[in-house]
Amino acid sequence: MSGTSPGTPRLFSRGSWDEARRVADILRGETVGGALLLAGAVAAMIWANSPWSGAYESLRAVKVGPAALHLDLSLAAWASDGLLAIFFFVAGLELKREFVAGDLRQARRAAVPIAAAFGGVIVPAVLYLLVTLSSGAGGAARGWAIPTATDIAFALAVLAVIGRYLPAALRTFLLTLAVVDDLLAIVIIAVFYTEHLSLLPLLGTLVPLAVFALLVQRRVRAWWLLLPLAAATWALMHASGVHATVAGVLLAFAVPVVRSERAGGPDAGPGLAEHFEHRLRPLSAGVAVPVFAFFSAGVALGGTSGLATALTDPIAVGVVIGLVAGKPVGIMAATWLVSRFTRADLDENLAWVDVGGLSVLAGIGFTVSLLIGELAFGAGSERDAHVKVAVLTGSLIAALAAALVLRLRNRVYRRIHEAETADRDHDGIPDVYQERP
Numbered sequence: 001m002s003g004t005s006p007g008t009p010r011l012f013s014r015g016s017w018d019e020a021r022r023v024a025d026i027l028r029g030e031t032v033g034g035a036l037l038l039a040g041a042v043a044a045m046i047w048a049n050s051p052w053s054g055a056y057e058s059l060r061a062v063k064v065g066p067a068a069l070h071l072d073l074s075l076a077a078w079a080s081d082g083l084l085a086i087f088f089f090v091a092g093l094e095l096k097r098e099f100v101a102g103d104l105r106q107a108r109r110a111a112v113p114i115a116a117a118f119g120g121v122i123v124p125a126v127l128y129l130l131v132t133l134s135s136g137a138g139g140a141a142r143g144w145a146i147p148t149a150t151d152i153a154f155a156l157a158v159l160a161v162i163g164r165y166l167p168a169a170l171r172t173f174l175l176t177l178a179v180v181d182d183l184l185a186i187v188i189i190a191v192f193y194t195e196h197l198s199l200l201p202l203l204g205t206l207v208p209l210a211v212f213a214l215l216v217q218r219r220v221r222a223w224w225l226l227l228p229l230a231a232a233t234w235a236l237m238h239a240s241g242v243h244a245t246v247a248g249v250l251l252a253f254a255v256p257v258v259r260s261e262r263a264g265g266p267d268a269g270p271g272l273a274e275h276f277e278h279r280l281r282p283l284s285a286g287v288a289v290p291v292f293a294f295f296s297a298g299v300a301l302g303g304t305s306g307l308a309t310a311l312t313d314p315i316a317v318g319v320v321i322g323l324v325a326g327k328p329v330g331i332m333a334a335t336w337l338v339s340r341f342t343r344a345d346l347d348e349n350l351a352w353v354d355v356g357g358l359s360v361l362a363g364i365g366f367t368v369s370l371l372i373g374e375l376a377f378g379a380g381s382e383r384d385a386h387v388k389v390a391v392l393t394g395s396l397i398a399a400l401a402a403a404l405v406l407r408l409r410n411r412v413y414r415r416i417h418e419a420e421t422a423d424r425d426h427d428g429i430p431d432v433y434q435e436r437p
Contacts, residue, residue, distance in 0.1 A: 089280065163409075323369075
């Protein structure tokens with residue numbers, strides 16, 4: 001865009017080298033996590049549709065935990081309430097780090113993924129409601145939030161495989177969009193899917209949470225102190241009726257991102273949030289999310305006729321349309337509006353088709369979509385089964401469509417990347433990151 005003045009703001013301009021390197025490391029890790037997530041989902045689908053499907057359901061229903069504390073939960077419930085709290089803790093750490101110490105601490109950079117996340121929540125929900133309400137399906141409106149969530153592990157895994165050479169700013173955009181998206185999802189779960197609220201346990205949550213916050217603000221890392229406090233916060237949140245995964249986000253937001261001045265300040269290296277994230281991300285991506293997928297994705301299809309029945313349910317149609325069409329339309333519209341009202345242009349090395357490809361990729365809604373489906377219609381219900389089929393179908397369509405677009409763009413950026421990132425002075429930092437004022 002040669003006619004653009006130097007002072008014109010840019011969307012998706014190149015960030016710092018540290019941020020680009022950090023996002024690349026996350027993408028490499030999420031490739032393995034996404035593969036394990038896929039393996040867990042496939043294993044569940046195969047088992048649930050095998051002659052031994054009864055054993056799968058029996059395993060999901062096995063109860064473990066102290067009954068005296070009302071925590072004798074099924075394995076499926078432990079996966080959705082307990083293991084996903086780890087997932088949301090890591091997501092909360094990532095989000096806080098982005099906005100406190102990452103490139104998104106600048107308002108002009110943060111505005112785009114935040115707006116895109118809101119657009120990617122609102123439009124799918126509206127499309128879902130239009131489909132289900134026009135069909136007259138009773139009670140279907142309760143599932144309006146199912147197609148609003150982007151699955152971080154799946155989306156980043158697909159991007160890591162097919163989009164290695166896409167500009168780092170686009171990858172950061174998808175990562176931040178997905179994390180903000182999950183934060184919005186957890187707010188939706190807390191506000192709209194809390195049926196029975198017990199005030200006393202909810203207030204009691206503040207006690208271990210406050211002690212946890214005090215300790216981490218003092219840079220205490222002792223797991224034998226922090227883990228019991230985190231567990232107490234989770235248990236009290238669970239007892240209050242608010243979904244227990246909310247505790248994961250609250251605990252994450254309490255963790256400081258930068259080092260204290262006494263420890264050298266922001267320039268002295270990674271803070272406590274990055275330390276926890278580094279330790280827990282493998283547990284989240286490699287254990288928590290795949291195990292949840294295994295216990296949640298298993299649905300008996302009943303052959304071709306059963307699959308057809310599931311996909312003709314207005315609820316399933318609304319979910320698929322919300323993920324495949326609503327997500328990209330909402331994200332693209334919000335991004336364009338930010339560009340329009342801030343008079344910002346795309347970075348000169350990018351095209352709107354790149355943003356479109358990422359927007360389609362954001363239609364992969366697996367982990368949180370399945371969770372909301374269970375909360376909306378009840379785990380194991382017929383509608384919940386239809387939701388699972390729809391989420392899997394919509395996510396697969398979004399992944400294939402995004403792969404088609406981004407694969408073509410990746411070839412273009414591979415040639416640009418090889419020319420731009422030459423390290424001619426051999427200092428370990430691509431020259432393009434050192435040519436900026």
